[in-house]
Structure formats: structure tokens, C-alpha cells
Amino acid sequence: MLIKVIAQNDTNGNPRRGWIRYDLDGRFLGFYPEGYDDGGEVLRKLKAEEGEGFPSINITPKEYKRLKGLVA
Numbered sequence: 001m002l003i004k005v006i007a008q009n010d011t012n013g014n015p016r017r018g019w020i021r022y023d024l025d026g027r028f029l030g031f032y033p034e035g036y037d038d039g040g041e042v043l044r045k046l047k048a049e050e051g052e053g054f055p056s057i058n059i060t061p062k063e064y065k066r067l068k069g070l071v072a
Helices: 040-050 061-068
Strands: 002-007 016-022 028-033 056-058
Touching (some): 016 040, 016 061
Antiparallel strands (some): 002 016, 016 028
């Protein structure tokens, strides 16, 4: 399953967006930064498999940085 996370833009105005992937038991499987390429091929494939209507949550820039350290 996927959840979109949204943090405040950085000081240069660049967006901080990404996706958390987890299994049905709630275990963390990975984090995928979105970037300007919409997350790349791997994320596009995961979105296609999951369908539509993903939940999204707002997070702090600090939490976004922590998640980026866990990139799948």
C-alpha cells in the first residue's frame, strides 16, 4: 500500500514530496521520493499496481529528511 507524504518546500522552492510503501500488516517497506520525474519507473509501476485514491499526509521537513534516509 502507498501513502503520499507532503512537506513544506525547501528554501529554494523545490518540492519535498514522496511515497511511503507498507504491507497489509503495517510494516514499512520503503520510501520513494517523488522528484520532478514523478518518482521514476519503480514508483509509477507501484502506483499502477495499487490503483487510485491514495491517502496523503502533511509532514515536517525534518520527518521528510528522515524518510529520505530510508530510501528503498
